[in-house]
Amino acid sequence: MSNWQEMAAESSAHNGLTEAEIAFIREHLYDNPGELILKAGKFRGLDVKKLAGQIQSRQKALKKLPEWSANENLIFPPALSVEQCSSEATAHYKAGIVSGKTLIDITGGMGIDCYYMSRSFAQTHYFEQQLQVASTAEYNFTQLGATRIHVHAGESLTALRNGLTADWLYADPARRDANKEKVVRLADCTPDVAGNAAVLLNAAPNILIKTSPLLDIDLASKELQKLKEVHVMGYEQECKELLFILDREMREPDFKIKVRIIDAAGQPIHELDFDREEERNALVDYSRPLGYLYEPHAAVLKAGAFKTLCARFNVRKLAMHSQLYTSEDYSAPFPGRCFRIVAVCKPDIREILQHIPGDKANITTRNFPAKPEELRKKWKIKDGGDHYLFATTLADQSKVVIVCVKPI
Template identity: 30%
Template sequence: MKPTSSIAHIVHEFDLESFLTQNKHVNASTFLLRNKGNTNELNWLLAEQLNIYSKAWHKLPQFVENHCWFTAKSYEQASGQASAIFKSSLFSGNRLLDLSGGLGVDDWAFSQRFDQVVSLDPDIELNNLVRINFKKLQKNNIQRLDLTAEEYLVQPSTQHFDLIYLDADRRINETRNFFLDQGAPNFLAIQERCFQLSDAILLKLSPMVDLSYLVQTLPKLSKIIVVGDKTEVKELLCLLHKEHVGEPIVEAVVLLEDQPAFRFEGMTSSEIKGVKENTYLFEPHPVIIKAGLSATYAKHCFLEQLSAQSFLYVGAQVPPNFMGRSFQLLQAFEFSKSALQKYIQTNSLNQVNITRRNFKQSVEDIRKTFKLKEGGKDYLFFSTLSNGTRMVYHGIKLS
């Protein structure tokens, strides 16, 4: 439930820090049950805080530390703090326009790099909370307006922004959408007007969006950044420039806690030369694969890619700061049921980690057929080479 404007003044004066301290061992359901006969309009919002604060520290530590207000939808859709800070680090300037303010995490990050941030959101109740949060965070250079992107852009204006940012609502009528014209707002419908107000536009998109679709749909697309955490792809960032012509650069970035981001940039194709002595096996991070930089990254690291569809590398040395997982390669052999069964028995492999890349059998089928438990220190990789040969690679993960 969202707070109505009639209780906005109560929220502003409410001591959320004391409430959270006093109820730190109380869950939302218990709190509502205890206050079942209480008609205080604030109770539903307070219950939401209890539910969200139990999990928000890792995602938004600065907001939690300053006892900011959340709503369930805005929290779910918000950027994580690390991601927001990374985005903001790419830009600086005088004025930024955020067409999709939401909880304001990106506004908060961008406000540290721009003199003024103008942020839009049609949700008046959410905006009341966000303005309170900005005061708690001591951010006085963010202006939150109760408008949709379309309502703002239709107004005659000669104001110029150094950057326009959009993280469109992709869940319309409880359905997730991955096309640029199916979000709210419809970016393709407002793109021309956006370029009248700024020479640069940054889009945050779902990691499920196909990169080839973006290249075909956005002729002004100058750069795609695939952003991930330690294990998975989290989001796509698309930078559009008004005067850009040609193919976009693609960059893969892995954000790690308390460490500099790992970054690799290149084009989406490359020719790979073979490596004769292969003693290590490598699995690139999902951001490299999503960015279409697998072959380019292999060449950059002086590694051999097993096949275009396998996304596995082999090499004689371990590259420094490799973006992905590295393994000591113990054995590689052509797959057959009898060969694998013999290898398992000879090496007493009853518990292994299994990964398949471009391989017909599922992990579940392999485990069932060969009676292999999950876990342990050994890793088996199943893949198919370009000539159709099915292969098995046995490795031990490097620390």
């Protein structure tokens, strides 16, 4: 990381940004930060390196953090921290599933989740070991009017061992090791929430843990004590994060998996609750493509609800490993993308072109021996348009291309 990027969070948390600095950021918000550095001599009296860092971070945050981006007084951390923080959408969702008198956020950071969840509590304790990060968060909380958040620049587990308690405890363990390399196993994250489960559960009866969507749910479930629920969070077309809820009173080892595909306000668009036993016992019918085709959302696939979809939404699978579904009648509530089937073709461009106008279509492959970009190059088809081509393998092992359009 370059020096000017590292300086993104170095504004004084006590003094904040000056009017001149705010005006500079506003005027150059959509400019290239690197080019601003090269022109620093033109802007006398301003620390352009610092401001370029702020601009780069705000550019990263415009879509992800619209409310924070709209507040010109806030100080943003380096762009990498913005990339790694929760979105406002998922933070709003978390705020809707926790409540009580006291919340403890043991991993602090930028404070997005802490800020939104604090609205559901009478008081919140925010812990962050890095003094500058904690100081900046405290300044931002003040600017946002979050007066019920108490900021602690220090190590959280010590405070918990010394008797600090709450109704809910929140943890977003750092997912990078000492070499700044990404890690996904709970034991490799900091703090080790599984290894410190006894301390956490002694401090609060309810624990909410956010992890990377890459974490293996079943492996994590074996590491965590008192696991009650796993929320698999989908936003737009991606699986964004996993939320593990621990309950001190849990007796049974079974846990519920809750898929939530949310909108920008954190409200669920699609919901799917199931458990591993239901998935194991669900019956599956296989079929050739019928009237409609369904592609499950990435969060549904991450949750492993492959067979449960058939029972809940009256759809059939095309093949065991293709993870595409079909039905004669339209199933509007299906948690994913839905299409009306126009034709089922061999993987032959001459046959496919009979069903699409021009040379433009969107290509997806599922359980097919070629990638979309390879087919696009081979078939000389441009990306885009109103038609969708799904290259896949059916239950009888035949390779087909299903030509679709949006259902409505």
